[in-house]
Amino acid sequence: MLSTKYDAIRAVIWAEMGVQFLDQRRLPEEETYQVATRASEVAEAITKMVVRGAPAIGIAAAYGVVLAARARFSESSLSWRQLIEADLCALAAARPTAVNLFWALARMRSRIKDLPDNVDPEAVLLAEAQSIHLEDIEANYQMSKLGAALIEGSANVLTHCNTGSLATGGFGTALGVIRHAYSKGQIKKVFADETRPWLQGARLTAWELMRDQIPTVLIADSVAPYLLGQGQIQWVIIGADRIAANGDTANKIGSYSLALAARHHGVRFMVVAPTSTIDWSLSSGSEIPIEQRPQEEILTLAGKAVAMPGTEVYNPAFDVTPADLIDALVTEKGVILQPNSNRMKTLLA
Template sequence: MNTHAHDSIRAVQWTGTHLRLLDQRRLPHESVYLDLDTAPETAVAIRDMVVRGAPAIGVTAAYGVVLSARHAWTRDPAHWRDAMQADLDTLAASRPTAVNLFWALDHMRRLMDRLPDGVDPTAELLLEAERIHHDDIEGNRRMGELGAALIEPGKAVLTHCNTGSLATGGYGTALGVIRSAYAKGLIPHVFADETRPWLQGSRLTAWELVQDRIPVSLLCEGAAASLMREGRISWVIVGADRIAANGDAANKIGTYGLAILARHHGVRFMVVAPTTTIDMEAADGSAIPIEQRGTEEVLELAGKRVAADGAGAWNPAFDVTPAELIDAIVTEKGVVAQPDQENMALLMGAKT
């Protein structure tokens, strides 16, 4: 059985000369690709959510380093590392919560430090960015297999935000598990939260599933409790932007509430993310920075104000789900059941 049949989308591409991103702000009505030639352009694309999802942000940032190196070598080949510093800082400042961004930049920096002076670094950095991209896709497929193995056949699943090919190098994390499980005949249907205020569920996840011919129904976040009470789903399957050393997981706002609902209704809760998302320096979820975004995202819809004049808004982009509400964390290195500090350390090969 071909578990990769339901996998047709690549949102991050290297054309051979520049970076090409599918503008996710225009989906589902338009498929528009942006061609980027500089690191500052790449940082703006990350900040403004042309590309989003922690793994995709990391892959994009790695290609951003390549663009920076190419320009730095052209401007000042004798001091190309120094010439890249402002670009690297700009990339690092683009989104604060997604730890994959910082992992990718640190990884590329370490390679930069090893490269010889007097030689154009662009080719070697490009090879490494392409390796990061390839490894992300292969890791996602591995997670898809591991996560699908936890699912008993017969019931639908619920997902939140977008964790598919649009949010990664390809195939997806939580949506990769769903793709794999659907291909194996384990799940008949997918329910997707709209995911307000950016509507990643309705604009992106539903679009991906429709493209790959996987049956999907949208619901408002407020309908999730009723869906669970009716016994129609067996798992909530979500991604993560950062996972702390004890297994607390930061994901798109609304995930925490789903975990509470799932525990009450006897529905299991799965977090799917690569090990590059795990931050062993963050002892628990309280150490994870939570991005606060502009109030206009809540007060407006498609650029038009829908809230009463004079009303304010609170707009955290993420929340933290405590480890005790998570039944399994699925990574490319294995599955952590009932995550805690000891089990996370075993996965990461660290000492408790």
């Protein structure tokens, strides 16, 4: 277990009054927690990116089910199962791409199905949500060791978006690997893409790394291919929001171009994600639904207009990296090198 120096941040916290979210829209200027006491408030927090990152979204949704059960059982101990359906649908609709959201809701539905009638469901559902949360942290620690084992010598790495404690239950996926590798002397420096248009790299990843006192260089997204061509980077390490059964990976927009540049320049490309991010129902990445975000994210910056009013906008939140551009897929159940449909099946064993 690493020192709390590398694991001191929690983006989602359960409290008796409800779920506390570290408002990631306000970082790094201020650390403010927002409290959700109803499932609808959890759904809104997910939609508005108060909480973000596929694993963290799934955890938030699980706690949202607990709040829904609390409210619906108080309304009617006889029909709370029927009443809670509206809450489950609202949570599922909060964001379409991150499969962890649907995985967590399916797990909570399974617990609801098993509960006896006329018995307050809150305690059982809370225990399940807390298990989801704890299991994610444990998975992150396991992935950090497996991913770090792939890094040879003392490397410079590049990462995209935010995949740390802010995006997960704690410690992080790709950033968890980076944290662990740095603690073992395997990483010299981390280059972080700013990650337009929400600037998760600039606002969140750089904030996390600097809090951990890990040497960090922030770059504009467009700098990354040039940097890779200079031979300064040994690994690109990213997370994932949904992975198809063949290993195609949806991640924050800009990941695909990084994979192309990395392959062209002979730089290795690692995806780090728990198995809950794999959508076995999808045969390839072409079937992954890609969320379209509001045009204001492109037309404005910090509330100020940066383009002419009426400018047409195309703003996908994610892109899909084909499996044949991925050198290593790291999960808590093992590492898949050069993932494809057959190799991915070993994770089902």
